[in-house]
Amino acid sequence: MKLVAFGDTDTGVRPNNEDAFLVLPEYGLYVVSDGMGGHAAGDIASAAAIAVIRRYFNESYEVLRQAYERSSQEVLSLVSDAVELACLRVHQLATRHRDLQGMGATLTMLLLIGDHAFVAHVGDSRLYLRRDERIHQISQDHTVAQELVAKGLLNAAEADEHEASNILTRAIGADSKVQVDVASFEVKGGDTFLLCSDGLSGYLGGGPNVLLPFLSQTDLSTVPRQLITLAGRNGSDDNITAVAVRIAEDPDATSPLLLGLDRAQLARVLKLGQVLEFGPGDLVAAASGANDKLFLLLSGALSLTTNPERPQTVLPKRVLRVSSLLGVPVRGAIHAREASRVLILPAAELLQLLREDLEIGTRVWSSLARHLASTWDEQVGEAIVA
Numbered sequence: 110m111k112l113v114a115f116g117d118t119d120t121g122v123r124p125n126n127e128d129a130f131l132v133l134p135e136y137g138l139y140v141v142s143d144g145m146g147g148h149a150a151g152d153i154a155s156a157a158a159i160a161v162i163r164r165y166f167n168e169s170y171e172v173l174r175q176a177y178e179r180s181s182q183e184v185l186s187l188v189s190d191a192v193e194l195a196c197l198r199v200h201q202l203a204t205r206h207r208d209l210q211g212m213g214a215t216l217t218m219l220l221l222i223g224d225h226a227f228v229a230h231v232g233d234s235r236l237y238l239r240r241d242e243r244i245h246q247i248s249q250d251h252t253v254a255q256e257l258v259a260k261g262l263l264n265a266a267e268a269d270e271h272e273a274s275n276i277l278t279r280a281i282g283a284d285s286k287v288q289v290d291v292a293s294f295e296v297k298g299g300d301t302f303l304l305c306s307d308g309l310s311g312y313l314g315g316g317p318n319v320l321l322p323f324l325s326q327t328d329l330s331t332v333p334r335q336l337i338t339l340a341g342r343n344g345s346d347d348n349i350t351a352v353a354v355r356i357a358e359d360p361d362a363t364s365p366l367l368l369g370l371d372r373a374q375l376a377r378v379l380k381l382g383q384v385l386e387f388g389p390g391d392l393v394a395a396a397s398g399a400n401d402k403l404f405l406l407l408s409g410a411l412s413l414t415t416n417p418e419r420p421q422t423v424l425p426k427r428v429l430r431v432s433s434l435l436g437v438p439v440r441g442a443i444h445a446r447e448a449s450r451v452l453i454l455p456a457a458e459l460l461q462l463l464r465e466d467l468e469i470g471t472r473v474w475s476s477l478a479r480h481l482a483s484t485w486d487e488q489v490g491e492a493i494v495a
Contacts, residue, residue: 146212199282409449
């Protein structure tokens, strides 16, 4: 899974910023926290909550990864534990220091592992998802106004304008424990998330669908600042924070060998190999030696010299050295004609995986057979099987 994420925050019209956010792409972890308590207390609450979450994942990420292999429910339990620890820490600070009494924070967390999203949420910061040209609000506000919606006394549009829309019914640090909303669901390439404080969500100027053109932009790097500017123009009187996260379409997944694999299966295959970059003229594979690797051209162009007098050009998405899976000797050297990216898979380890996991094996062999059949002729056939 390739993740792209950018975050930004602004004090807005406030004298200081009580918002905090966390972007840890190495863990697939993204958090927004909005502090409350006035003066410096809100700032301390959100910073303390973020610090606990950061430390928890630094110390326990491998435990989370192992839990994911067993059960999504185990991951949700661990994620909830992390938020509970943040709650306890903020509460301890508030009770031990008189000038911090009454402080608290919201906390909205997104964790991406494998092909799943895991969400933990307390308060009224929000998590949105853009998928298939639609905006979905994933989190539910913990406010008095939202409780009135649940009871059928307000609709969603009225709740955003209600005087109780900012009165929280749950917060990090208000007590030593808190009820954490958790959820998990499958994700796919192109999914784009937005985590934000209520300084943004309350000032979109037209509801969540206003987010669609922003979260549809190819380049997300400036989207958080664009949204902060939008909220400011719409009269936001609070700190404003936005974190945009996208699951990038994985170019490796478009190789014919890998078509049909889900994200978890794809990750198992890609883990076996490595993607290398070659410059024009670089040797990718020698004409002699062990035929023990499979080559998947992801971008650029390669030259195959099965016949030195008639080198063949190989275009992206082609598979070379299929013969490594069949025990056939090497035929010709492979060079890069231009800057190229090549996924190199060890044949023996790939064959072992295909035997151990029948579903992956069936999908890979079927995809490879279709690819060979669709590209076969004398010239291209040589390029593929060499």
